[in-house]
Each structure stands twice: as structure tokens, then as C-alpha cells.
Amino acid sequence: MKSLSCHVVALLSILAITLSLTNASDPSPLQDFCVAIDTPADGVFVNGKFCKDPKFVTVDDFFKSGLNKAGTPNEKTGSVVTLVNVNQIPGLNTLGISIVRIDYAVNGQNPPHTHPRASEGLVHFQANVGKYPAVAFAGLSSQNPGAIVxxxxxxxxxxxxxxxxxxxxxxxxxxxxxxxxxxxxx
Structure with a gap:
């Protein structure tokens, strides 16, 4: 019996030492930048996209025009969502963010929804913006958040x-x- 208890103590000691050396976590998605491209021109594959050679990165890789223009709300909900993610701004790759513009018609609404693996921060303006009475901008904590209505x-x-x-x-x-x-x- 004494021999068995010595073996148990020895096993527990080894497990305690081994477990204290382990480390588990999700890797950080952030890095300096990795401008997304559709073709693998000897690029590195990161976050589902290939990276453009940093020597060829331009300002346009981090810019999207048109967010100042209202969309046309659909009749069903009275709103329209314009998503700007890594597919529209390739420079967002690996930064873990995307942007949304929501235009509302009179009595329009953005239906209850969720974004898998993303958080959303919303700024809503109640003002006449173009021909619609309200607009909202949202920031999402994912480069491609998806939506479940x-x-x-x-x-x-x-x-x-x-x-x-x-x-x-x-x-x-x-x-x-x-x-x-x-x-x-x-």
C-alpha cells in the first residue's frame, strides 16, 4: 500500500509540474497590416485572404468612397444596410474591424439581429440626411461579422x-x- 501511495504522489507531482508549463489561447488577429488580395502572388495567407506585398500597398487599399451617400431603404424594413468590410477595404484584413452605414426611411427599423463572433457599436443620428430622416453608423469587432436576423x-x-x-x-x-x-x- 505504501508503494502505491508513493506512485500516486510521484504521478501528481509530475502532472503539477507539466500542467504549469502549458499555455492555451487564441492567437491575436492583429498585426501591422496585411492588405488583402484575391490572388496568391507569392503572398502569405492570413485570416482567409492572401497578403499583398507591402512594397505595393497604396492609400487606396485603406479607403472606400460612397459612405457619405444614402442608400435606398427597402419597403419591408424601411432601412438599408451598407456594409464595408475587408472585401471593400482590403486594408482591413487582420485588423478585426468593419463598418456599417444604415439609412432609415420614415418609421423604418433595423430588425433585431446578431453578429456571430462580433460586437457592434452604433451611433445613430436623428436628422435629415439627404432624403431620409435618419442614418446610423456602426463599428463591428470583426473583419467579416456576418449577420443573423x-x-x-x-x-x-x-x-x-x-x-x-x-x-x-x-x-x-x-x-x-x-x-x-x-x-x-x-
Missing amino acids: IADTVFGSNPPIQPNVLAKAFQLDTRTVMDLQAKFKK
């Missing part, structure tokens, strides 16, 4: 979620849920 996902899922399940979850009657699902069918 909650109503589209819940009521427009394929295959559809059972109406009785949604009725119970949203405290609605089944007929109302079925009507909502019909509006979101693709």
Missing part, C-alpha cells in the same frame, strides 16, 4: 420549426405563428 431565422427556417413550439415560446396562438411563417417563406 432573428425573425428570418425563427419564422423562416427550413425546415420550419413546429408552430406549436413557437406559439409556446413566444406566447402566441398557433394561427398567428403560421401567418408569420407564411410571410417569411423563401
Whole structure:
């Protein structure tokens, strides 16, 4: 028995020493810059894009014109979202950011949504900007944040979620849920 306890103590000591030397974390996505290009001209592949040779980087790689111009809101939501990410500004590659402009019509709204693996900061201006009464700008903590619109996902899922399940979850009657699902069918 004494021999077994010595072995257990020795094993625990080795594990304690070994575990204290381990380190696990996500690598930092940030670096000085890595201007994205579509073709691998002997470039390095970083964050899903190839990097342009730093000798050929220009100011235009960090610029996008047109954010000062309003978009045309769609009739369904009364808003339009203009996303500017690494695909529009190649210099955003590896910086972990993107920008959004949202133009609102009268009584327009940006539907409830989420961005996977991204946070969003929004600045909303209530003023006449061009022909629309309001505009907002958002900064996102991802170079390509994606968007999941909650109503589209819940009521427009394929295959559809059972109406009785949604009725119970949203405290609605089944007929109302079925009507909502019909509006979101693709």
C-alpha cells in the first residue's frame, strides 16, 4: 500500500509540474497590416485572404468612397444596410474591424439581429440626411461579422420549426405563428 501511495504522489507531482508549463489561447488577429488580395502572388495567407506585398500597398487599399451617400431603404424594413468590410477595404484584413452605414426611411427599423463572433457599436443620428430622416453608423469587432436576423431565422427556417413550439415560446396562438411563417417563406 505504501508503494502505491508513493506512485500516486510521484504521478501528481509530475502532472503539477507539466500542467504549469502549458499555455492555451487564441492567437491575436492583429498585426501591422496585411492588405488583402484575391490572388496568391507569392503572398502569405492570413485570416482567409492572401497578403499583398507591402512594397505595393497604396492609400487606396485603406479607403472606400460612397459612405457619405444614402442608400435606398427597402419597403419591408424601411432601412438599408451598407456594409464595408475587408472585401471593400482590403486594408482591413487582420485588423478585426468593419463598418456599417444604415439609412432609415420614415418609421423604418433595423430588425433585431446578431453578429456571430462580433460586437457592434452604433451611433445613430436623428436628422435629415439627404432624403431620409435618419442614418446610423456602426463599428463591428470583426473583419467579416456576418449577420443573423432573428425573425428570418425563427419564422423562416427550413425546415420550419413546429408552430406549436413557437406559439409556446413566444406566447402566441398557433394561427398567428403560421401567418408569420407564411410571410417569411423563401
